[in-house]
Amino acid sequence: MNEFDKAVMFKNKAKEAMKNKKYAEAKKYYAEAIKYLTILRNRSKSPMKEKFQMIIDTLKKTIKKIPIKEKPETPPDDVERPPFKIPKDLPENCKKIILKTRNNFKDIAGLKELKEDLRKTIEYPIKFPEETEKWGFLGERGILMHGPPGCGKTFLIKCASGQFGVPIIAMPPDRILQKYVGESSKSVAELYDCAALLSPSLVFIDEIDRLFASPDSSGVISQITSQIMQLLSGVGVGASTDKIDLPIITIAASNHPWVLDSALIRRGRLGKIVYVPPPTKEARKTILEINLRKIPLSSDVNLNLIADKTSKDAKSGWEYSCKDISYICQAARLEAMEREIDGEENVRVTQSMLLKALNSISRTISPKQVKQYTDWEKRARTNL
Numbered sequence: 001m002n003e004f005d006k007a008v009m010f011k012n013k014a015k016e017a018m019k020n021k022k023y024a025e026a027k028k029y030y031a032e033a034i035k036y037l038t039i040l041r042n043r044s045k046s047p048m049k050e051k052f053q054m055i056i057d058t059l060k061k062t063i064k065k066i067p068i069k070e071k072p073e074t075p076p077d078d079v080e081r082p083p084f085k086i087p088k089d090l091p092e093n094c095k096k097i098i099l100k101t102r103n104n105f106k107d108i109a110g111l112k113e114l115k116e117d118l119r120k121t122i123e124y125p126i127k128f129p130e131e132t133e134k135w136g137f138l139g140e141r142g143i144l145m146h147g148p149p150g151c152g153k154t155f156l157i158k159c160a161s162g163q164f165g166v167p168i169i170a171m172p173p174d175r176i177l178q179k180y181v182g183e184s185s186k187s188v189a190e191l192y193d194c195a196a197l198l199s200p201s202l203v204f205i206d207e208i209d210r211l212f213a214s215p216d217s218s219g220v221i222s223q224i225t226s227q228i229m230q231l232l233s234g235v236g237v238g239a240s241t242d243k244i245d246l247p248i249i250t251i252a253a254s255n256h257p258w259v260l261d262s263a264l265i266r267r268g269r270l271g272k273i274v275y276v277p278p279p280t281k282e283a284r285k286t287i288l289e290i291n292l293r294k295i296p297l298s299s300d301v302n303l304n305l306i307a308d309k310t311s312k313d314a315k316s317g318w319e320y321s322c323k324d325i326s327y328i329c330q331a332a333r334l335e336a337m338e339r340e341i342d343g344e345e346n347v348r349v350t351q352s353m354l355l356k357a358l359n360s361i362s363r364t365i366s367p368k369q370v371k372q373y374t375d376w377e378k379r380a381r382t383n384l
């Protein structure tokens, strides 16, 4: 069944559901029909593009008139949600680019404000489309996370998927970046087509700077940059009137944001800039707890002290990243495991093992690096 047939099928199902006063079902079917119509619209040229847009607009108006309002629940961070279920009829190529994760916000230490920000940007438009439209809260359709390596950019997005129960469509830059312009464009189109099929969804372009790192003699990069910008702005037809389209949010991450084309960092494109900083003391303590959650610990273990000792070096200003902290735990766990393998009984991770591990692992974030991010963000914000 092609996209057109599917759109017709869902539209008919919606009408049938309306007749039977099954309003919630009708809404769902209309939304499905809109999904396929949007894909058709994006693929078409004038005048078909405008025609599909007209049908989409009519269906949206119909949805608005349906006399039912269901409020979805928003479980708190520590409530496990069932993992996102991949629909059986999803094309195989899309199944392959869905990020699989079981994590949620309870696995993330610190970053409280950021989580709340993401909740507003991701969850509101997805869970409360009517309210966000009514009150004109568009949120940003595109987010750029930046910050030093190992501080949780990738991990945060994995956790957000589990937290909000939305699928993440992710394609690594080296898969997007092909030798020929046409092939790269196809990859980007595939990314957004799959996102449309699964919407509400997130498109995650991790390490986006790698897309721009190679010399662009073939024009591939400038082509896909403008393609991504168009997709971000929701440019189909009537971009200015059709902002609330399919709920697809694009999140990009980078530890070299300054190499990005500044035209990408604009309101309506990657318009929300989010800095993911090195961990605070509280966050470091939580990372220690998370990483030692299931490990037998000796009674002398004092994670508060370890969190203190992993603070910024007073002289040099170098800092530990979240990843460094998890490596400290890993080194201590390795020592405990080796002792057990060597025949020691009742092995537990002790404070001295943790201190030894700490001394063996260096801080990886320099003050110069941190300044680079904050300086870049200041510049980028003035140009938004």
Ligand SMILES: Nc1ncnc2c1ncn2[C@@H]1O[C@H](COP(=O)(O)OP(=O)(O)OP(=O)(O)O)[C@@H](O)[C@H]1O
Binding pocket: 107, 108, 109, 110, 111, 147, 148, 149, 150, 151, 152, 153, 154, 155, 156, 253, 254, 255, 276, 287, 290, 322, 323, 326
């Ligand atoms: N806030 C956090 N809470 C708990 N663990 C974290 C946190 N941030 C990072 N980690 C741990 O550190 C690992 C590395 O983090 P992640 O890959 O997300 O860093 P990143 O910012 O994407 O780095 P890069 O810029 O190199 O891509 C994660 O897999 C996770 O185990």
Ligand SMILES: [Mg+2]
Binding pocket: 153, 154, 155, 206, 207, 253
């Ligand atoms: Mg990363």
